[in-house]
């Protein structure tokens with residue numbers, strides 16, 4: 001069973017072997033996470049060529065055939081040739097990298113989930129590599145269910161969390177507060193875009209706590 005983590009990749013070196021559609025999807029996500037990306041492929045999609053021209057990625061413009069892959073934190077093997085992906089994976093692992101194979105979820109050290117982002121809120125779906133199409137389908141359902149209001153809500157909660165720490169010294173009291181503050185009614189109001197009414201309810205919950213010993 002896989003162990004879920006959220007990696008911080010800023011400034012980390014990552015390599016993507018292959019320059020097709022799958023490589024492009026992985027590179028997009030890596031650049032969003034501010035990783036330093038090297039693509040190893042003689043051919044690149046036009047989007048990847050644009051990123052290269054803009055200096056956002058580096059390229060080894062060669063077919064991969066066993067060259068050492070040292071200094072990479074993550075390595076993505078995304079060519080359309082299984083034996084090339086296997087060779088790159090084995091070489092990268094030897095150098096200590098974590099490896100993702102686009103054509104072999106079970107043989108990968110990690111797989112990429114479908115994701116919905118709402119500010120700092122991140123919802124992800126994995127099927128353990130069994131059905132990416134189902135991951136996508138569930139991602140679409142989540143995107144519909146959890147709109148942009150959740151990003152705003154999280155920002156509000158972040159500020160409130162600081163406030164609550166000063167009002168309630170005891171962690172048990174804080175836990176009880178959050179159960180009350182995150183009730184279904186507030187979430188429904190937010191979903192309907194009724195931010196002022198939601199804020200009133202949050203304030204009510206805060207003032208209720210304020211008078212607790």
Ligand SMILES: C[C@@]1(CC(=O)O)c2cc3[nH]c(cc4nc(cc5[nH]c(cc(n2)[C@H]1CCC(=O)O)[C@@](C)(CC(=O)O)[C@@H]5CCC(=O)O)C(CC(=O)O)=C4CCC(=O)O)c(CCC(=O)O)c3CC(=O)O
Pocket residue numbers: 025026100101102103104105106110111112113114115125126127128129130131132133134135136139
């Ligand atoms: C194991 C994994 C390895 C990995 O980490 O890459 C893997 C493997 C494979 N994917 C295949 C196919 C497709 N993958 C997608 C899309 C996505 N694939 C992603 C992840 C993963 N794909 C990992 C497991 C995820 C999980 O646990 O569910 C997503 C979630 C994330 C991302 O890549 O960014 C992204 C969703 C983006 C979104 O949310 O829209 C589509 C397009 C679509 O559906 O739109 C298709 C075509 C439809 C289909 O075949 O389902 C094939 C067969 C290739 C063939 O037949 O030649 C393999 C190989 C195999 O079968 O193992």
Ligand SMILES: NC(=O)C1=CN([C@@H]2O[C@H](COP(=O)(O)OP(=O)(O)OC[C@H]3O[C@@H](n4cnc5c(N)ncnc54)[C@H](O)[C@@H]3O)[C@@H](O)[C@H]2O)C=CC1
Pocket residue numbers: 017018019020021022023040041042043044045062063064065078079080081084101102103132
């Ligand atoms: N994980 C996923 O989400 C998905 C995985 N796949 C798998 O990923 C593979 C790649 O898919 P696409 O990007 O759509 O294929 P593609 O055919 O568009 O791209 C393949 C890329 O690999 C490069 N390449 C070939 N030999 C190479 C070598 N020796 N060294 C470096 N680069 C080399 C090609 O130049 C090309 O840029 C598919 O064969 C399939 O098995 C396919 C769809 C989704």
